[in-house]
Amino acid sequence: MAAAGAEAMESTRYARWRASLRGATRDGTALRRHQRHGTAIGGDRGISTIEVVVLAPIMILFILVLVAFGQLVDGRGAVDGAARDAARAGSLQRDQGSAMDQARAAAEADLDGTCVSGTLQIHQLSGQFQPGTLYTVQVTCQIRGLASLGLDIRKTITSQGSAPLDPYRRAVS
Secondary structure, three states: OOOHHHHHHHHHHHHHHHHHHHHHOOOOHHHHHHHHOOOOOOOOOOHHHHHHHHHHHHHHHHHHHHHHHHHHHHHHHHHHHHHHHHHHHHHHHHHHHHHHHHHHHHHHOHHHHHHOOOOOOEEEEOOOOOOOEEEEEEEEEEEEEEEHOOEEEEEEEEEEEEEEOOOOOOOOO
């Protein structure tokens, strides 16, 4: 009999404790008021605001990293194309001096607006300028990582291009 009384007393304590957590009074009026208005009793109010405040900067940072990698890939493709075009333009010339001039002009035309001004460098890597050999140039350029967002993050990209010296090159004029 004493055990049944102890269980009842423990059950009453538990019910009071649960009611204090919910903010309900002994007769349950606070609980009914919350149920009628559809408001949360627990600590769920404002959770979505906290989620947005925490997750929004993380998502923005993730998008900025994607944009930076996209610009890096675009810059790499532009420098690769400029090296290819510079080698081809130089391989069509009759002498080494005009070949470098044409290679530089082709690379500058391809990389206009891609490179940071003054950072474009073009070097001839092939030693000979004889028919049947390859004319190889190296193009080096600094690109801006996030220049469109106002951040001055730069990356230097280097690429090589080769083209066979054309046996039917332009005549010296």
